[in-house]
Amino acid sequence: MKIPKKTLLITLGCSWTFGEGAGYEPGMNHKEYEKIRYCPELAWKYGWRRYVVEHFDIDHHNIGESGSSNPKQFHYAKQYFLSKKFLKEYKEHEHIVVLWGLTTLRRAFMYFKDSRMYENMFMKEENVFQTKWNTNRDKMTKAIYRYSYDDDVALAELQTDILHWNQYFKLFPKIKHFWYDIFGSKKYTIEPKNFIDIKKEKRDLLYLICKNHEIKDDEKWKLDGSTLREGYVVDKYNTCFGYAGEHDLVNPHSFHPLKDGYKFIGDHFIKFLTPHIENGL
Amino acid sequence: MYLITFGDDWTLGTGAWYKPGMPKVVYDNTDVDYESSWRMMLLDYYGYGCQDRYKNFASSKSSNQKQFALAKQYFSSKDYWSSTFKEKNKVVLWGLTTTRRDYKWCNDTSEYEDIIFREEYDDSKYKDKIGYGLNKWCHNDRVSVKELQVEILHWNQYFKALGIKNYWFDTFSSKPYTIKPPNFLDIGSTHRDLLSLLCIKHAVGNRDSSGGWVNDKFEYALNNKLINPHDLLPKKEGHQKIFEYFVKNLPFDRNYNWSRS
Numbered sequence: 001m002k003i004p005k006k007t008l009l010i011t012l013g014c015s016w017t018f019g020e021g022a023g024y025e026p027g028m029n030h031k032e033y034e035k036i037r038y039c040p041e042l043a044w045k046y047g048w049r050r051y052v053v054e055h056f057d058i059d060h061h062n063i064g065e066s067g068s069s070n071p072k073q074f075h076y077a078k079q080y081f082l083s084k085k086f087l088k089e090y091k092e093h094e095h096i097v098v099l100w101g102l103t104t105l106r107r108a109f110m111y112f113k114d115s116r117m118y119e120n121m122f123m124k125e126e127n128v129f130q131t132k133w134n135t136n137r138d139k140m141t142k143a144i145y146r147y148s149y150d151d152d153v154a155l156a157e158l159q160t161d162i163l164h165w166n167q168y169f170k171l172f173p174k175i176k177h178f179w180y181d182i183f184g185s186k187k188y189t190i191e192p193k194n195f196i197d198i199k200k201e202k203r204d205l206l207y208l209i210c211k212n213h214e215i216k217d218d219e220k221w222k223l224d225g226s227t228l229r230e231g232y233v234v235d236k237y238n239t240c241f242g243y244a245g246e247h248d249l250v251n252p253h254s255f256h257p258l259k260d261g262y263k264f265i266g267d268h269f270i271k272f273l274t275p276h277i278e279n280g281l
Numbered sequence: 282m283y284l285i286t287f288g289d290d291w292t293l294g295t296g297a298w299y300k301p302g303m304p305k306v307v308y309d310n311t312d313v314d315y316e317s318s319w320r321m322m323l324l325d326y327y328g329y330g331c332q333d334r335y336k337n338f339a340s341s342k343s344s345n346q347k348q349f350a351l352a353k354q355y356f357s358s359k360d361y362w363s364s365t366f367k368e369k370n371k372v373v374l375w376g377l378t379t380t381r382r383d384y385k386w387c388n389d390t391s392e393y394e395d396i397i398f399r400e401e402y403d404d405s406k407y408k409d410k411i412g413y414g415l416n417k418w419c420h421n422d423r424v425s426v427k428e429l430q431v432e433i434l435h436w437n438q439y440f441k442a443l444g445i446k447n448y449w450f451d452t453f454s455s456k457p458y459t460i461k462p463p464n465f466l467d468i469g470s471t472h473r474d475l476l477s478l479l480c481i482k483h484a485v486g487n488r489d490s491s492g493g494w495v496n497d498k499f500e501y502a503l504n505n506k507l508i509n510p511h512d513l514l515p516k517k518e519g520h521q522k523i524f525e526y527f528v529k530n531l532p533f534d535r536n537y538n539w540s541r542s
Contacts, residue, residue, distance in 0.1 A: 075431075078431050078434075079431055081438075110419050111424045112418060113418060113419065137418075143411060143414045144414075146388070147387060147407035147410055148387060148411055149386075157350075163357035164353045164356070164357050167356065170442070171438065171439070
């Protein structure tokens with residue numbers, strides 16, 4: 001089954017959507033890894049997006065990027081869906097699929113005067129909070145984390161954004177749009193029909209990779225969350241990074257999927273999208 | 282018709298109850314009464330008020346961020362889709378305030394707080410510390426206006442699809458927008474905000490051709506008693522002028538005739 005020609009896939013999300021670290025080879029040391037970590041060609045070649053795009057033979061536009069936060073993706077989306085580029089693509093395509101990955105709540109982004117740039121902010125525990133440079137970004141991130149951040153509030157805000165964008169996409173009859181959790185399945189109190197596996201307690205891509213490994217190796221399941229990894233990946237909505245690290249399902253440097261993990265994600269989305277396509281986008 | 286308003290004190294109508302010479306202590310302790318505000322006059326004029334066919338989100342010291350957050354919640358809510366959605370001829374009037382404010386959750390009060398950007402801060406209040414940090418390290422006028430423009434265009438797109446007529450206006454500062462949405466009142470004018478409107482009307486009425494009001498609108502308005510001295514907000518007479526401005530500039534009349542659009 002192929003999607004009819006002139007279909008466009010738009011992807012949003014963080015590094016997992018971009019394909020960070022997809023060029024990692026087992027045994028690579030940190031220095032070797034850093035050289036290929038953000039390579040866009042390798043991210044495309046071994047990341048999950050290519051599998052989906054080539055399987056259905058469709059056009060593609062990616063907005064997801066390394067280190068991105070949910071607020072940053074919402075900001076990018078506002079700009080993109082107002083742009084002439086999008087309006088041109090909307091006219092030229094018969095169908096548009098939006099796959100929007102939601103990352104950890106503990107990230108933000110802000111404009112900083114000193115760098116004159118928007119910078120990504122990673123909310124970490126205070127003892128590992130600052131870089132050695134103690135930049136203005138570090139100071140502001142610390143202030144936001146200490147004075148303003150709350151997991152439940154951040155989740156409630158994310159839910160409002162999900163509902164807002166669900167309404168927004170109704171404006172475009174050609175668009176079919178789906179949400180998914182990237183790593184860490186959040187405890188949503190809403191159940192949008194277009195959120196992949198929303199009714200399942202664990203639904204994120206990292207969990208699916210771990211679950212797939214468990215089934216394959218018939219191992220004792222121990223995906224009860226882990227504190228093995230300090231910092232931003234360990235939030236109150238437990239992630240599976242501990243399990244994934246123990247079983248070499250992610251690379252040891254940045255904890256991104258390996259090549260076969262990205263392939264698994266690609267297959268997951270192909271499987272998910274196929275019935276939607278058969279029913280007609 | 283159904284009117285939905287967004288904005289800060291200028292839209293809410295704070296201070297419309299001020300009377301000339303009223304001491305601050307009396308002003309601060311006077312019961313809130315928005316009846317003399319342009320918002321309520323507009324509701325009466327268009328016949329919204331008597332039928333409760335309106336919704337107001339404007340609030341005191343509100344930031345643009347707060348209003349966007351409230352709008353996102355409201356237009357996704359059951360309240361909107363089960364009742365307001367069915368109303369015909371919905372109109373949104375949205376006043377944009379200074380970009381030197383924000384709206385954030387604060388862990389000391391466990392509430393969302395209006396953040397004012399500050400040069401100094403009260404060490405006991407998280408909202409002040411955040412305001413200090415945002416002012417010192419993050420705020421840039423050009424960037425914040427650019428972000429505001431993206432929001433304006435985003436909401437224009439959203440309202441258009443919802444079939445809602447929406448209009449923007451600047452409250453007390455005319456920002457240097459690089460876009461010219463046709464539904465932004467007086468977008469082609471350099472001085473399009475409501476405070477400028479009051480100053481210009483006063484200057485013209487008094488044959489003051491010096492243009493002194495341009496240098497410092499608040500000082501001019503204060504010296505000429507156009508705003509109250511306690512909150513620097515319009516007085517009853519100012520609200521009347523603002524009301525007349527909206528009646529003149531909104532592209533529909535009180536019989537809901539859109540021929541002026």
